[in-house]
Every structure is written in C-alpha cells, then in structure tokens.
Amino acid sequence: MVQSGLAVFDMDGTLLDSLPDIADCVREILASHSLPPVTDAVVRGMIGNGVQALVTQLIRVTDPEGHTGMTPEETVTQFLSLYTPRATRLSRLFPGTEGALETLRAQGWTLAVCTNKPEAAARHILDAFKLTPLFASIGGGDSFPVRKPDPAHLLGTIAQAGGHPASTVMIGDMMPDLLAAKGARTQSLFAAWGYGDPTFAEQASASAASMADVPGKVAALLA
Numbered sequence: 447m448v449q450s451g452l453a454v455f456d457m458d459g460t461l462l463d464s465l466p467d468i469a470d471c472v473r474e475i476l477a478s479h480s481l482p483p484v485t486d487a488v489v490r491g492m493i494g495n496g497v498q499a500l501v502t503q504l505i506r507v508t509d510p511e512g513h514t515g516m517t518p519e520e521t522v523t524q525f526l527s528l529y530t531p532r533a534t535r536l537s538r539l540f541p542g543t544e545g546a547l548e549t550l551r552a553q554g555w556t557l558a559v560c561t562n563k564p565e566a567a568a569r570h571i572l573d574a575f576k577l578t579p580l581f582a583s584i585g586g587g588d589s590f591p592v593r594k595p596d597p598a599h600l601l602g603t604i605a606q607a608g609g610h611p612a613s614t615v616m617i618g619d620m621m622p623d624l625l626a627a628k629g630a631r632t633q634s635l636f637a638a639w640g641y642g643d644p645t646f647a648e649q650a651s652a653s654a655a656s657m658a659d660v661p662g663k664v665a666a667l668l669a
C-alpha cells in the first residue's frame with residue numbers, strides 16, 4: 447500500500463518553466479523606460495518571491511539611481527497587465543509534469559498549488575494547460591493576507607484542500623517554499639530542476655532531480 451497524503455506544488459520553477467514569458471515582459475518594461483535589456487539569466491534569480499519582489503529587484507539592478515522615475519507600484523501594475531494575458535505564450539510545463547501529477551492522483555494523493563504568483567495569473571495558466579481539475583486548492587500570492595515564506599500561506603492552502611500538515615509534502619525550487627514548509631511543519635522536497643541554487647537542497651527534507659522522481663520521493667517522505 448503506497449502511503450499518500452497532500453502534495454503541494456509551487457508553480458514557477460517547479461510545475462512551470464515560466465522564465466521566457468516573464469523575461470520578455472521585463473524587457474518590454476525596460477524598453478518602455480529606454481533602459482537596456484537584461485538576459486533571461488538575470489531574471490531567473492528574481493522569480494519565486496512574488497511580483498512585488500521581482501519588480502523591486504529589477505529597479506535596483508537596472509535603475510539604481512532612479513533616473514527613469516519608475517516606481518514599484520506602477521511597475522507591478524505594468525508587469526501584471528503585460529504578463530497575465532500572455533503567461534503561456536512561451537512558458538511550458540517542465541518535462542514529466544503531467545505524468546507525475548497523474549501518477550500521484552492514481553496513488554490517492556490530493557494535489558494543491560501554493561504560488562507567490564497572483565491567483566488570477568496562476569488559474570489562467572493552469573486552465574491553459576488543462577490542469578485545474580487536478581488541484582483541490584490553488585493558493586496564490588494574493589489569496590491570503592501573507593505569502594510564502596510565511597507559513598500561513600501554505601497552511602491556508604492545506605486547509606482549503608482538506609489536508610493536514612503532518613501528511614503534506616511541499617514541493618518547490620526556492621527558499622520561500624522550503625521556509626514555508628519548515629514553518630508549517632510539513633515535509634519538503636527541493637525541485638532541483640527549477641530556478642533555485644543547488645545548495646537550497648540542504649534546507650529541504652529531500653531533493654528530486656526531475657518531475658518523474660516526485661511520486662517516489664514524496665511517498666518515501668510520508669512512509
């Protein structure tokens with residue numbers, strides 16, 4: 447009998463390789479302020495803490511002296527209006543994602559998403575990939591008063607899915623995912639295929655090299 451519980455997935459860098467669309471929107475914002483473009487590699491390290499954090503880092507890196515007058519508030523609005531409608535133009539699920547989710551469901555796991563992305567954008571993306579029906583709850587970065595790394599974001603997502611922290615594994619690629627899991631007292635699985643530094647694995651209960659590894663790894667964590 448396979449041990450099963452609740453598997454909570456982060457989105458960007460875990461389910462979805464969202465970097466190409468996010469980086470394109472970032473470059474469009476920079477061009478609108480006559481600033482030079484940044485590479486995908488620069489943007490990669492800015493993803494995972496929510497859109498406010500991405501914008502704050504972007505302004506710090508590209509316009510540290512404030513010559514353009516771009517403000518975090520206006521830039522968040524600009525980013526969301528550019529990104530939300532085209533979030534799946536270039537972005538793709540990581541290899542093996544659909545198969546891993548189907549295997550988990552067949553083994554009796556309940557699935558959820560806990561992302562710092564705004565809930566509307568997250569739902570738009572899951573709908574586009576026809577994944578929405580697989581998830582018992584979708585906790586976005588604006589669904590609760592706080593977001594990862596605050597454990598209340600993960601705990602709220604778990605409660606909405608009808609789960610319990612003791613039988614939950616949080617799967618994610620960045621420190622906010624692993625810190626939220628620690629705070630919520632769930633198991634955690636580091637998504638080594640994502641955008642995080644490999645050393646983040648030290649902060650997780652276990653590490654997976656690819657989506658295909660996830661069903662076996664989460665089962666082992668709850669055994």
Ligand SMILES: O=C(O)COP(=O)(O)O
Pocket residue numbers: 456457458459492493494495496497500560561562563564620
């Ligand atoms: O940084 C974001 O906006 C989203 O990141 P997450 O899906 O990895 O939580």
Ligand SMILES: [Mg+2]
Pocket residue numbers: 456457458459460493494618619620640
């Ligand atoms: Mg992530």
